Amino acid sequence: MTQVENPMVRPYHEESTHWGIDACGDEILYGDVIYEFPDGEIVLEENIRQYLTENLGAIRKIAE
Known part of the structure; x- marks a missing residue:
């Protein structure tokens, strides 16, 4: 028998993981490594x- 989840009930752990957008336009998720520059710009490590x-x-x- 297959269990079907009620779409109206979201477990606590499925809350949004969105933190923001970096200077290159990519989504930042909680836990991502970011660099913050003195002017306030935020950049994901993979976009540095x-x-x-x-x-x-x-x-x-x-270097040669």
């Missing part, structure tokens, strides 16, 4: 390279 190059003009190079 993109943020540095596109927003701050950093150039990625290989």
